[in-house]
Amino acid sequence: MQHRNIAFIGAGNMAGAIVAGLVEGGYPADLISVCAPSATHRDALAERYGVHSRSDNAACAAEAGVVVLAVKPQLMAEVCGALRSQVDFSGKLVLSIAAGVTVERFCALLGEQLNIVRIMPNTPSLVGKGMSGLYAPEYVTAEDRDFTAALMESVGKICWVEDEHGINQVIAAAGSAPAYFFLFMEAMQQEMERQGFPADKARLLVQQAASGAAALVEASPEVSIGTLRERVTSKGGTTAEALRVMNEQKLPEIVASAMQAAIARAQDMEKQF
Ligand SMILES: NC(=O)C1=CN([C@@H]2O[C@H](COP(=O)(O)OP(=O)(O)OC[C@H]3O[C@@H](n4cnc5c(N)ncnc54)[C@H](OP(=O)(O)O)[C@@H]3O)[C@@H](O)[C@H]2O)C=CC1
Ligand SMILES: O=C(O)[C@@H]1CCC=N1
Incomplete structure (x- = not known):
């Protein structure tokens, strides 16, 4: 698969499971950064998988081609608001793994026609047995769709959904x-x-x-x-x-x-x- 520079904003259970699955599956650790306010989780990931541990969301996102939003849904507005003031998202691929935050909301938070794919993964990604639902608005390019699909296929199986409500159904059947x-x-x-x-x-x-x-x-x-x-x-x-x-x-x-x-x-x- 294609390798791009990936910034994970959030280093908790789900980000950690994807990072682990990616690195164990051969994705270059050097191209992955994990960013979180406290050092506990991100440093543990850095130590175990060789990824970069960062504390500055904006600097981390600015340097990456792919930004994975992996904080709790209730923090998303605050985190995206701070990112928007410092990072130009045009030309980047944004991947959200959050439940209950829509593409429309992300466009309002980070910019119209945001190049975004919503992913609904689950924690068995940690052992390469994940199941992820994927949804992208129609304007997202085939190249970005293929990259996202390959990324999540490297930690398990994937299933595209045609309309965004399908992500909520995937949560019920796989995420949760x-x-x-x-x-x-x-x-x-x-x-x-x-x-x-x-x-x-x-x-x-x-x-x-x-x-x-x-x-x-x-x-x-x-x-x-x-x-x-x-x-x-x-x-x-x-x-x-x-x-x-x-x-x-x-x-x-x-x-x-x-x-x-x-x-x-x-x-x-x-x-x-
Ligand atoms: N857990 C699951 O099974 C699944 C979760 N999801 C989605 O994944 C997302 C994350 O959930 P989960 O991993 O369980 O949550 P966790 O609570 O385990 O992790 C949240 C992470 O966000 C970090 N964080 C908090 N504030 C900020 C901030 N201002 N900037 C950057 N990072 C911040 C935390 O930092 P710190 O390390 O300092 O505490 C922590 O690393 C949610 O949106 C959820 O809907 C989707 C599918 C499955
Ligand atoms: O419980 C939650 O809201 C998240 C989404 C799916 C699994 N955990």
Whole structure:
């Protein structure tokens, strides 16, 4: 892939996961800077991955061809306002990973016809297993779209969405989703501990079952997930009994409501930030 000078504004969980995935995947660390007010996170990234640790957002962004906005949505207006007064964004590619901040808002904050791609990544990018949704306004060039796609493909899989609302739907299905699976795994580990298993064995059982199930889904694209579930479920057996309880207690409906709540929150944030 093409290599450009990238400035990450924000060095937290998500920026760190992308930086790690990029460098582990062979992107030159020397071309990556991470910028944040306190040294804690950015210095840790510099030490571990060899990227540059910076404290001056504007200087860092000014020197880069690609600026990744990776601060919390509620800080975006303040951070972009300060950047706009000191940095000329024409000719730069801006990538936002923030939930709930629209292209229209970024254009108001940083300049009209901003060359921007919105990315909705997730933290498994850290281990090269990310899933990112991408959206770009139609005027963004094919070269910048291709660069962004290749960048995120180097830390996982990607999916373009045609309209911007698709980013909110990607949040529900992928951006936030690792936390759903972690909650499920946490609950399973806790029950195994209640059953008397030590924490390390309880975790191993749950972790291996989860990663094995995910690997099976990935390895069987021609088989529906429902069919994979049925192959585990012997008639009158233990799985059927467990699934009966989950269905009686409306797990599928809970999942659907939770995803709808994530989308609704992203829409609220679009009005707020
Ligand atoms: N976490 C996730 O799973 C996902 C997050 N996102 C999006 O990523 C963005 C970041 O989230 P996340 O990484 O979780 O947040 P974190 O709180 O982990 O990181 C935020 C980072 O922003 C830095 N920061 C705070 N103020 C400034 C400032 N004025 N200038 C520059 N940097 C600043 C913080 O600095 P310091 O290191 O000094 O604290 C920190 O490094 C959000 O917009 C979120 O919507 C998207 C998809 C998934
Ligand atoms: O919780 C959030 O708002 C962010 C976006 C997706 C994952 N974390």
